[in-house]
Amino acid sequence: MTTTYVIEGAEVTGLDAFWRAVGAAVNGPGGYFGANLDALADCLRGGYGTPDDGDFVFVWRDHARSRAALGHAETARTLERRLARAHPTQRPALRARLAEARAGRGPTDFDDLVAVFEREAPGALTLA
Missing domain, CATH: 3.30.370.10 (Barstar-like)
Structure with missing residues (x-):
């Protein structure tokens, strides 16, 4: 069932x-x-x-x-938190995704x- x-x-x-x-x-x-x-x-x-x-x-x-x-506002907030503790090699990708979220674009x-x-x-x- x-x-x-x-x-x-x-x-x-x-x-x-x-x-x-x-x-x-x-x-x-x-x-x-x-x-x-x-x-x-x-x-x-x-x-x-x-x-x-x-x-x-x-x-x-x-x-x-x-x-x-x-949506994008919450996603930006989430990404900001992740960026603060991310490994340095991950930060460029997170910054790019954060910029997209702040602009109302992307997943x-x-x-x-x-x-x-x-x-x-x-x-x-x-x-x-």
Whole structure:
């Protein structure tokens, strides 16, 4: 039987709020299901609350609201935080992406999250 997890888009007011919402959806209030893109990918591969057989789906309700909250402004904020602790070899690429986000161009945090779902759990995410 397929297990369904619901991400409440109204609760996603920024990237930190997304991590709380997806953690709560899978593992209950205060639950963990990633705190960065790599960790989300690991969690989607199994062993962090989803069924061992991989028979699960996510429904992201009110995703348009989340898309707006995780848009270019939030992406710029996220990139600024990453840039502050990035290895020197990674900084030029992060600066370029930050400039694009500040200009309202390029992929957003929302786009990055959806891409991880699509790559690690193809077909398991429904945007509602």
